[in-house]
Amino acid sequence: MSTHPPFRKVFEGIATRSQMFALFNRHRDKPGVDPLSGVPYASEWFEISASEYHFMLGLLPPLFQRTGMFGMSEYKAGNVTSVFFAIRIRGRERWFHGFCDLSDKPSPDAMRAAIIAHETGAVDSMTREEKLEAIWSATHADFRGIAGETNPDAWPPEHHGKRTILVYTVGQGTTLKLLQDLTDEEIDSRMPAVHARSRRKGGNDAKPS
Known part of the structure; x- marks a missing residue:
């Protein structure tokens, strides 16, 4: 296999x-x-x-x-x-x-x-993984990071090295969340913005990691 x-x-x-x-x-x-x-x-x-x-x-x-x-x-x-x-x-x-x-x-x-x-x-037709990659690539470096990279105590050891992204949660405000843990609703809310950015200047303003 x-x-x-x-x-x-x-x-x-x-x-x-x-x-x-x-x-x-x-x-x-x-x-x-x-x-x-x-x-x-x-x-x-x-x-x-x-x-x-x-x-x-x-x-x-x-x-x-x-x-x-x-x-x-x-x-x-x-x-x-x-x-x-x-x-x-x-x-x-x-x-x-x-x-x-x-x-x-x-x-x-x-x-x-x-x-x-x-x-x-x-x-x-995009898979969940493809959508997460698209969101990650289009998110400015100021709003994403790596769990445990700057503050190891903020994340359990098993999450160190995983990608994080800032999200707004009602009642909690803006918090860091593992990219892989975004809900379907959070993914869908970011996809229109991703595609709007890709249309401007052929995607020149997107920031790859």
């Missing part, structure tokens, strides 16, 4: 070059993450522009290349490398980056299919 994580979109809008490189390293300082495994990155994807696609294609000789797809010869870590896609969706050419674990040989084609399935659906 495959143990690979599900494909998940981690940024709303079209990432600029600086955002793209930030997303390439978004797990770099995450506590408890083995930077040599590549596992935290495997199966993550986001949209880029044509210029970034062609910039990366010209950066290094590709590991492999075929119509609408190429892989980077420089691996992120372990068996995980960047794969770039040019995909026509509903008559419009679009470009994407994804991290694929090439120990699972069909993963680039599976990711391409997952991107098409996601982008031809509505917000309602």
Whole structure:
């Protein structure tokens, strides 16, 4: 049985070059993450522009290349490398980056299919995990954090290293809450704001981790 994580979109809008490189390293300082495994990155994807696609294609000789797809010869870590896609969706050419674990040989084609399935659906087709990633990416750094990073005593040890986000709760005011513990209502209330931000300047004002 495959143990690979599900494909998940981690940024709303079209990432600029600086955002793209930030997303390439978004797990770099995450506590408890083995930077040599590549596992935290495997199966993550986001949209880029044509210029970034062609910039990366010209950066290094590709590991492999075929119509609408190429892989980077420089691996992120372990068996995980960047794969770039040019995909026509509903008559419009679009470009994407994804991290694929090439120990699972069909993963680039599976990711391409997952991107098409996601982008031809509505917000309602997003999984809970994808929505949480979108909310995290669109939330300003001042309003999110890592449990136990600055005040270890504020969180039980089992929650240290998990992502937190500021939420407003009636009767309690603004408090920090684990991202993974957001209710469906809290997620849904944040999704319209996420998508509104992604439409402005192609998502340029979103802040990846």
